[in-house]
Amino acid sequence: MSITAMPTTEIVPARSWYKRNEIAVTPWLFLAPGVLFFLFYVIFPIFQSFNLSLYAWDGLGEARYVGLANYQELSTDRAFETSLWNNLKWLVLYLLAIPAGLFIALFLNQTVTGIRLYKSLFFFPFVISQIVVGLVFTWFYDPTFGLLNVMLGWIGLGPINVLGDPTLVTYGIIAAGLWPQTAYCMILYLTGLNAVDPEQIEAGRLDGAKGWRMLWYIIIPQLKPATFIAFVVTIIGALRSFDLISIMTNGGPFGSSRVLSFYMFEKALSEYGFRMGYGAAIAVVLFLIMLVFIAYFLWSMFQEERAR
Amino acid sequence: MHSMLKASVAALGALAISASAALAGSHGEKLSGDLVIFSDMSNPAPRAVMEGMVERFGAMHPDLNIELTVIDREAYKTQIRNFLTANPPDVANWYAANRMKPYVEAGLFEDISDLWEGPIGEELASTKGAMTLDGKQWGVPYTYYQWGVYYRKDIFDQYGLAEPKTWDEEKANCQTLLDNGVKCYTIGTKFLWTAGGWFDYLNMRTNGYDFHAALTGGEIPWTDDRVKATFANWRELIDMGAFIDNHQSYSWQEALPFMINGEAASYLMGNFAVAPMRDGGLDDSKLDFYQFPAINPDVELAEDAPTDTFHIPSGASNKEAARAFLEFVVSADNQTLINNGENLGQLPVNKNSGVDDDKFLKEGFAMLSSNSPGGVAQFFDRDAPAEMASIAMEGFQEFMVFPDNLDDILARLEQARARIY
Numbered sequence: 146m147s148i149t150a151m152p153t154t155e156i157v158p159a160r161s162w163y164k165r166n167e168i169a170v171t172p173w174l175f176l177a178p179g180v181l182f183f184l185f186y187v188i189f190p191i192f193q194s195f196n197l198s199l200y201a202w203d204g205l206g207e208a209r210y211v212g213l214a215n216y217q218e219l220s221t222d223r224a225f226e227t228s229l230w231n232n233l234k235w236l237v238l239y240l241l242a243i244p245a246g247l248f249i250a251l252f253l254n255q256t257v258t259g260i261r262l263y264k265s266l267f268f269f270p271f272v273i274s275q276i277v278v279g280l281v282f283t284w285f286y287d288p289t290f291g292l293l294n295v296m297l298g299w300i301g302l303g304p305i306n307v308l309g310d311p312t313l314v315t316y317g318i319i320a321a322g323l324w325p326q327t328a329y330c331m332i333l334y335l336t337g338l339n340a341v342d343p344e345q346i347e348a349g350r351l352d353g354a355k356g357w358r359m360l361w362y363i364i365i366p367q368l369k370p371a372t373f374i375a376f377v378v379t380i381i382g383a384l385r386s387f388d389l390i391s392i393m394t395n396g397g398p399f400g401s402s403r404v405l406s407f408y409m410f411e412k413a414l415s416e417y418g419f420r421m422g423y424g425a426a427i428a429v430v431l432f433l434i435m436l437v438f439i440a441y442f443l444w445s446m447f448q449e450e451r452a453r
Numbered sequence: 454m455h456s457m458l459k460a461s462v463a464a465l466g467a468l469a470i471s472a473s474a475a476l477a478g479s480h481g482e483k484l485s486g487d488l489v490i491f492s493d494m495s496n497p498a499p500r501a502v503m504e505g506m507v508e509r510f511g512a513m514h515p516d517l518n519i520e521l522t523v524i525d526r527e528a529y530k531t532q533i534r535n536f537l538t539a540n541p542p543d544v545a546n547w548y549a550a551n552r553m554k555p556y557v558e559a560g561l562f563e564d565i566s567d568l569w570e571g572p573i574g575e576e577l578a579s580t581k582g583a584m585t586l587d588g589k590q591w592g593v594p595y596t597y598y599q600w601g602v603y604y605r606k607d608i609f610d611q612y613g614l615a616e617p618k619t620w621d622e623e624k625a626n627c628q629t630l631l632d633n634g635v636k637c638y639t640i641g642t643k644f645l646w647t648a649g650g651w652f653d654y655l656n657m658r659t660n661g662y663d664f665h666a667a668l669t670g671g672e673i674p675w676t677d678d679r680v681k682a683t684f685a686n687w688r689e690l691i692d693m694g695a696f697i698d699n700h701q702s703y704s705w706q707e708a709l710p711f712m713i714n715g716e717a718a719s720y721l722m723g724n725f726a727v728a729p730m731r732d733g734g735l736d737d738s739k740l741d742f743y744q745f746p747a748i749n750p751d752v753e754l755a756e757d758a759p760t761d762t763f764h765i766p767s768g769a770s771n772k773e774a775a776r777a778f779l780e781f782v783v784s785a786d787n788q789t790l791i792n793n794g795e796n797l798g799q800l801p802v803n804k805n806s807g808v809d810d811d812k813f814l815k816e817g818f819a820m821l822s823s824n825s826p827g828g829v830a831q832f833f834d835r836d837a838p839a840e841m842a843s844i845a846m847e848g849f850q851e852f853m854v855f856p857d858n859l860d861d862i863l864a865r866l867e868q869a870r871a872r873i874y
Binding site for chain 2: 418
């Protein structure tokens with residue numbers, strides 16, 4: 146028996162390089178298409194934008210190197226300042242979607258006849274396109290025909306033109322954006338609530354926890370993964386708040402509802418925009434703001450990995 | 454087998470060519486291949502006109518495979534830059550004057566001065582200036598239209614008002630209307646350019662065409678006292694409450710119902726507003742037109758008459774067919790047809806064309822040909838460079854809502870002027 150076994154081990158030639166490294170290489174092979182696309186479509190354009198922001202270029206002719214002049218101009222550009230502040234308002238106020246979504250989820254997390262229907266009705270605004278949401282709210286806010294002023298009239302308040310008033314307009318658009326975003330957070334929490342451990346609730350109840358204390362000490366800690374995801378998607382949603390602004394006000398009145406992404410579009414790509422370099426400089430600023438959040442997200446995900 | 458197939462195809466082709474030659478008559482040259490046209494004529498009436506032109510041109514050249522792509526008019530304004538560089542069609546719509554400058558400077562439009570040297574140059578003489586940059590012509594116009602004040606004749610009659618000729622009459626009319634609870638002017642400034650129209654007229658009437666051209670050309674500071682005089686005139690109307698409230702929330706179309714419902718009596722607009730107003734139920738007994746009244750009697754009247762155009766991108770692949778198409782578009786017969794009241798409802802650019810028997814077209818034609826001695830401007834956002842136009846029109850909108858911010862606005866515009874020109 147041993148005689149027959151001997152030759153086979155000798156005949157087998159040296160295994161190919163791939164065979165020897167299969168375990169180590171295969172994951173990279175599977176990752177390769179994704180990594181390549183990510184490098185080419187995400188990482189490379191970031192550096193391209195940095196580079197472009199140092200030039201004056203109309204998108205058609207020759208690009209002219211201007212150094213940091215675009216950034217210098219940004220620092221004195223009041224429209225840029227307005228956009229920056231509006232971005233901040235979006236970031237802060239958009240987070241209201243998280244508690245709002247949580248409370249709707251708690252409210253809907255019960256077994257009543259037809260609860261599925263109610264759930265889907267609450268989820269509805271997230272399903273329809275942002276453009277439609279924008280249009281609906283534009284009509285709702287319409288100073289002459291809109292429902293909002295009719296409703297304000299019932300309680301004796303004068304007509305207001307939300308989208309025409311430079312001090313109110315951003316809040317008006319954020320309110321429109323909160324509608325679908327709340328629904329999104331709600332669905333995240335609804336799934337999260339399914340995973341809440343009933344035994345812990347039971348134990349909490351035995352120890353006398355009720356109402357807010359139950360929510361704060363027992364339920365919310367268990368919803369931490371859902372809260373994290375809700376936070377991530379809400380921040381991303383706030384930073385890419387482009388379509389609502391475009392459809393509801395087109396950045397107006399006189400530019401008071403612009404955010405950085407919209408301003409960048411206006412400067413570089415819109416009907417009157419021919420300043421690719423300046424637009425790229427705005428994009429870089431927006432990227433740096435995003436970088437703060439990206440770093441935080443990566444860091445907290447890393448922490449979680451380590452904790453396991 | 455192969456050769457037989459080839460032969461029969463060739464025979465068929467020859468047959469088609471002879472047929473087309475017979476059909477085309479005057480057009481001797483045989484055009485073949487593909488002709489790709491990108492058009493921004495997306496509103497219902499212009500769209501039908503464009504499709505009709507393609508159909509008739511196709512019938513003249515059966516061998517030519519014409520591909521027409523109609524793009525939404527607003528979206529087109531941003532897409533043109535992409536397709537001119539990446540995927541140029543053979544023919545594309547655009548606008549005259551400064552609006553075509555970026556593409557001309559980048560070498561993306563074909564120089565078609567040779568086309569203008571023929572009889573076309575003489576027939577289209579009135580718009581030659583608007584099509585000329587650096588001494589060369591870069592496209593052909595297919596239509597233009599007058600601007601002016603469209604008003605509710607029935608409302609004017611009701612309060613015994615006549616078409617104003619002077620600024621004082623204009624304001625007196627307006628006061629009467631306001632006293633009766635009717636706003637003088639409807640306007641929707643959400644997309645800013647409508648305010649540019651008001652500025653054009655007020656400035657041309659206050660300071661004259663030459664001053665206006667110098668201002669949009671960047672030669673005069675925005676903080677100049679003469680510019681302030683224009684805004685002072687504008688402010689008179691704003692302080693009276695002449696414009697509808699909340700205009701900053703509406704597009705020009707959304708401002709139409711105020712006029713149709715009789716809440717506002719007039720609209721400073723281009724002639725393209727007539728079609729939707731007629732659709733809204735205003736027939737010729739209720740709707741009329743007057744030329745923007747004189748403000749400063751010392752300056753000659755000048756008008757806005759924006760010209761819409763066709764161009765050949767320099768990257769076009771079938772330039773021969775494209776030139777033939779441009780010639781077809783500007784031919785007197787086609788100009789008469791596409792600009793009549795049933796189609797575009799605008800003014801033909803070929804001097805041998807007939808103006809349709811339409812009240813507004815006739816008035817507009819008479820006004821532009823005989824009562825606009827000062828000159829004809831394109832429009833604020835076509836005369837001024839794009840960036841200046843966008844910043845300035847935003848300022849105009851702000852001024853219309855908060856007239857007290859004027860000094861701040863003008864300082865901003867002046868800062869922009871110093872940088873842009």
